[in-house]
Amino acid sequence: MAENQTFDELKTPGAVFFIFGATGDLARRKLFPAIYSLYREGKLAEDFAVIGVARRPRSPEEFREDVKASIREFSRYQAIDDNEWTGFVNHFEYKSLDINNIDGFRELREQTEGLEERFRIPGNRLFYLALAPELFGSVSFNLKAGGMLDGEGWSRLVIEKPFGYDLESAEKLNEQIRQVFQEEEIFRIDHYLGKEMVQNIEVIRFANAFFEPLWNKQHIANIQITLGETVGVEERGGYYDHAGALRDMAQNHMLQLLTMIAMEPPSRLLAEDIRDEKVKVLRSLRPYLTGEEVRKNVVRGQYTQGLFNGKTLPAYRQEDKVNPESMTETYFAARVFVDNFRWAGVPFYIRTGKRLPAKTTEVVVEFKRMPTNVYLGQKHNLEPNLLVIRVNPMEGIYVKINAKKPGSESDIQPLAMDFCQSCLIGINSPEAYERLLHDAARGDSTYFTRWDEVSSAWSFVDHIAKAWREDSSDLASYPAGTWGPVEAAELLEQDGFQWWPVNGQKESNVVWSVNND
Numbered sequence: 001m002a003e004n005q006t007f008d009e010l011k012t013p014g015a016v017f018f019i020f021g022a023t024g025d026l027a028r029r030k031l032f033p034a035i036y037s038l039y040r041e042g043k044l045a046e047d048f049a050v051i052g053v054a055r056r057p058r059s060p061e062e063f064r065e066d067v068k069a070s071i072r073e074f075s076r077y078q079a080i081d082d083n084e085w086t087g088f089v090n091h092f093e094y095k096s097l098d099i100n101n102i103d104g105f106r107e108l109r110e111q112t113e114g115l116e117e118r119f120r121i122p123g124n125r126l127f128y129l130a131l132a133p134e135l136f137g138s139v140s141f142n143l144k145a146g147g148m149l150d151g152e153g154w155s156r157l158v159i160e161k162p163f164g165y166d167l168e169s170a171e172k173l174n175e176q177i178r179q180v181f182q183e184e185e186i187f188r189i190d191h192y193l194g195k196e197m198v199q200n201i202e203v204i205r206f207a208n209a210f211f212e213p214l215w216n217k218q219h220i221a222n223i224q225i226t227l228g229e230t231v232g233v234e235e236r237g238g239y240y241d242h243a244g245a246l247r248d249m250a251q252n253h254m255l256q257l258l259t260m261i262a263m264e265p266p267s268r269l270l271a272e273d274i275r276d277e278k279v280k281v282l283r284s285l286r287p288y289l290t291g292e293e294v295r296k297n298v299v300r301g302q303y304t305q306g307l308f309n310g311k312t313l314p315a316y317r318q319e320d321k322v323n324p325e326s327m328t329e330t331y332f333a334a335r336v337f338v339d340n341f342r343w344a345g346v347p348f349y350i351r352t353g354k355r356l357p358a359k360t361t362e363v364v365v366e367f368k369r370m371p372t373n374v375y376l377g378q379k380h381n382l383e384p385n386l387l388v389i390r391v392n393p394m395e396g397i398y399v400k401i402n403a404k405k406p407g408s409e410s411d412i413q414p415l416a417m418d419f420c421q422s423c424l425i426g427i428n429s430p431e432a433y434e435r436l437l438h439d440a441a442r443g444d445s446t447y448f449t450r451w452d453e454v455s456s457a458w459s460f461v462d463h464i465a466k467a468w469r470e471d472s473s474d475l476a477s478y479p480a481g482t483w484g485p486v487e488a489a490e491l492l493e494q495d496g497f498q499w500w501p502v503n504g505q506k507e508s509n510v511v512w513s514v515n516n517d
C-alpha cells in the first residue's frame with residue numbers, strides 16, 4: 001500500500017469484468033454507473049475491460065451507447081467529457097450468447113484472450129451474474145466447460161439475489177455452483193451490506209465507549225428495523241408475485257441488517273471473523289415452528305388502492321403481471337428474538353413494505369427507561385433514550401436524550417442530537433454497488449453473504465412460509481400510501497411499545513440540535 005493511501009482507495013487489480021445480463025435492468029441502473037464511478041475515482045486499474053453478455057444482438061457501438069445512456073441517467077457523476085468518455089468506453093465490448101449454449105462460451109474465451117492481450121490484463125476474471133437464478137448453474141458449468149476458468153489469474157463469481165426460493169432450492173443452487181467454484185471464489189451480493197451506514201454500524205458499535213457497554217438485554221428495551229419503500233412492484237410484478245416481501249426483503253436485507261446490529265464484536269475485522277459472528281446471530285433466531293407462533297409474531301399485508309399526495313395508487317392485484325387474486329404479501333412485520341446470552345428477551349421488531357408513505361431504512365435502538373422516583377409528576381415526562389441509525393435516503397445518526405428545559409425550574413424535555421451525514425456539503429457517498437464491485441475485485445468478501453448465512457436465514461424464513469402456505473387467513477390489507485396493516489402496530493402495543501417515527505419525521509415534543517428539513 002502506498003504511503004497516505006487508505007485500504008479503501010486501493011485500486012482493483014487488472015481484470016476483465018463480465019456482466020452477464022448486460023441488457024437488463026440491474027446492469028443499466030446500477031452496474032454500469034458503478035463501474036464508471038470507480039473509474040472516475042481512480043479505483044479501477046488502467047488494465048481493465050468489461051464484456052457485456054446477453055442474448056440480444058448488439059454491435060460494440062450500440063452497446064457503448066447503451067452504457068453511455070445508463071451513465072447519463074443513473075450515475076452520481078454527471079459530467080462526461082468526450083476524451084474521458086472515449087478513454088473509458090474503449091474498454092467495453094459485447095458478446096451475444098445464450099447461457100445454455102456452450103459454443104458461445106468458446107467464442108467468449110477467444111474474445112477475452114484478445115482483450116487481455118490488448119490491455120495487458122493479467123488473466124483475472126470477475127463474472128457478475130445479473131441474471132435470473134435459474135441460469136446460475138448453467139453459467140457456472142459452461143464457464144468451466146468453455147475454458148473460461150483457465151485464465152492465468154483468479155476467477156470470481158458474483159451472484160445476485162434471490163439465492164433460491166427456499167432452503168431446498170438454495171441448497172441445490174449452491175451445489176451446482178460449488179461444482180465449479182470454491183466458496184472463497186463466490187461473492188453473494190446483498191446490496192444492503194454495501195450501504196454506507198450499514199457498514200458504519202460496526203464502527204458506531206465497536207468504536208464508541210458509550211454504546212457497546214449498553215448494547216445488551218440489561219439496557220436495551222427493543223430494537224426496530226424499518227425498510228420502507230414508496231414504490232410498488234413496477235415492472236417486476238412477475239418475479240415479485242412469486243417472491244413477496246418475505247423472500248424479497250426479509251430473508252436477505254432485513255436479516256443481514258439485524259446481524260450487523262446484534263452480532264458480538266469479532267476478534268479481528270477480517271471477513272471470516274465478521275461472518276462467523278453474523279452467522280451465530282442467524283443461528284440464534286428463535287424459530288417459529290407452528291402456525292400459531294407465526295400468527296402471534298408475524299404480520300403480513302397486501303396493499304389495496306390508496307390515495308397518496310393527491311394521487312390514486314392502484315391496488316397490488318391491479319399491478320402489471322400480478323395475479324388478480326394474488327395472496328402475496330407486500331408488507332411483512334415480525335417480532336423476532338435472538339436467543340443468546342446478550343439478547344435474551346429483547347424483541348427485535350422488523351418491518352418492510354411496498355407503497356408505504358416514505359422510502360426509508362432506519363434502525364431505532366430504544367433503551368430501557370430510567371427509574372422515575374426522582375422525577376415524578378406531569379412536568380417530568382421522561383422519554384426513553386433512542387439511538388437512531390439512518391441508512392437511507394438520509395444518512396446519519398441521532399441520539400435522543402432528556403435534558404432540563406432552559407429557564408425552567410426542573411422541567412424536562414427530550415432533545416435529539418442529530419448528525420445528518422448526507423446533509424454535509426461535499427459528501428457524495430458511493431453507491432452500494434460501487435463498494436461491492438470494488439470489494440469483489442479486490443477479493444474482500446466481508447460484505448458478501450457466506451453460504452452458512454444464506455442457509456440459516458432460509459431455515460428461519462421457511463417455517464414462516466410454510467405456516468402461510470397452510471393457512472392464508474392472516475393476510476391483512478392496507479391502503480397504498482399508509483404505514484401498513486394495524487396489526488403491525490398491535491404487535492408492539494402488546495409489549496407496551498410503539499413504532500418510533502422514521503424518515504426524518506420529528507416528534508413535536510423533541511428539541512432538535514439541527515434542522516435538517
Ligand SMILES: NC(=O)C1=CN([C@@H]2O[C@H](COP(=O)(O)OP(=O)(O)OC[C@H]3O[C@@H](n4cnc5c(N)ncnc54)[C@H](OP(=O)(O)O)[C@@H]3O)[C@@H](O)[C@H]2O)C=CC1
Pocket residue numbers: 020021022023024025026027053054055056097098099100129130131132133135160161162
Ligand atoms: N433490477 C433490480 O433492481 C434488481 C435485480 N436483482 C436480481 O438481478 C438479476 C437480474 O435482474 P434484472 O436486471 O432486473 O433482470 P432483467 O430481466 O432486466 O434482465 C435479465 C438479463 O438476463 C439476460 N438473459 C436472460 N436469459 C438469458 C439467456 N438464456 N442467455 C443470456 N442472457 C440471458 C437478458 O438479456 P437478453 O434478453 O438480451 O438475453 C437480460 O440482460 C435477477 O436475479 C434479479 O432478481 C436483484 C436486486 C435488484
Ligand SMILES: O=C1O[C@H](COP(=O)(O)O)[C@@H](O)[C@H](O)[C@H]1O
Pocket residue numbers: 191229248249392
Ligand atoms: O433487493 C431489493 O431491493 C430493493 C430496495 O433497495 P434499496 O437499495 O432501494 O432500498 C427493492 O425495491 C427490491 O424489491 C428488492 O428486490
